[in-house]
Amino acid sequence: DAGVIQSPRHEVTEMGQEVTLRCKPISGHDYLFWYRQTMMRGLELLIYFNNNVPIDDSGMPEDRFSAKMPNASFSTLKIQPSEPRDSAVYFCASSADRGRGTDTQYFGPGTRLTVL
Amino acid sequence: DQQVKQNSPSLSVQEGRISILNCDYTNSMFDYFLWYKKYPAEGPTFLISISSIKDKNEDGRFTVFLNKSAKHLSLHIVPSQPGDSAVYFCAASARNFNKFYFGSGTKLNVKP
Numbered sequence: 001d002a003g004v005i006q007s008p009r010h011e012v013t014e015m016g017q018e019v020t021l022r023c024k025p026i027s028g029h030d031y032l033f034w035y036r037q038t039m040m041r042g043l044e045l046l047i048y049f050n051n052n053v054p055i056d057d058s059g060m061p062e063d064r065f066s067a068k069m070p071n072a073s074f075s076t077l078k079i080q081p082s083e084p085r086d087s088a089v090y091f092c093a094s095s096a097d098r099g100r101g102t103d104t105q106y107f108g109p110g111t112r113l114t115v116l
Numbered sequence: 117d118q119q120v121k122q123n124s125p126s127l128s129v130q131e132g133r134i135s136i137l138n139c140d141y142t143n144s145m146f147d148y149f150l151w152y153k154k155y156p157a158e159g160p161t162f163l164i165s166i167s168s169i170k171d172k173n174e175d176g177r178f179t180v181f182l183n184k185s186a187k188h189l190s191l192h193i194v195p196s197q198p199g200d201s202a203v204y205f206c207a208a209s210a211r212n213f214n215k216f217y218f219g220s221g222t223k224l225n226v227k228p
Contacts, residue, residue: 045215112157
């Protein structure tokens with residue numbers, strides 16, 4: 001298995017532009033998570049899906065952020081409009097369901113976003 | 117609300133010695149714990165886990181200890197190697213929780 005795939009690996013954009021981050025989870029995994037890592041806040045959970053349905057988006061910082069999972073093999077995290085404070089590394093992770101909640105999460109390589 | 121805390125942002129250890137990374141949690145419902153290792157420019161990779169029915173789990177050079185009464189877990193690396201230099205995150209979850217709570221990470225530097 002190729003593991004969790006994220007694209008792009010690096011994104012540099014200007015303030016006000018729309019940014020779309022993409023994720024392909026591990027085949028067969030039921031959960032998909034979007035995280036953001038910053039120096040100040042460490043690893044923050046933004047939103048997670050179970051069987052393609054958003055379950056908890058309480059970590060999404062504001063309405064400029066949105067996430068979708070149209071099918072079991074693809075998810076997007078969109079920022080519109082982007083701001084310099086959105087600069088961070090964004091990780092996608094997926095996990096199986098062990099019958100009592102999420103199992104070990106496997107992370108993608110991340111997308112480093114820089115908003116100028 | 118930081119339910120999982122790693123109070124040491126960094127740790128430096130000599131090659132061959134033991135590295136001990138600590139993690140504290142506040143939620144007594146947590147019953148499943150993970151450690152992840154993260155190299156620069158890569159995603160966190162799963163290292164070792166422990167369930168609350170155990171107080172110790174060992175995998176090669178890595179051992180995780182769980183003290184439920186103190187709500188504390190630790191990761192021991194023996195012997196430490198320069199390739200172990202990375203950021204280590206602990207994470208916790210509970211039955212029917214669908215997410216993990218992560219600590220802020222400890223940066224380990226193993227000096228040759």
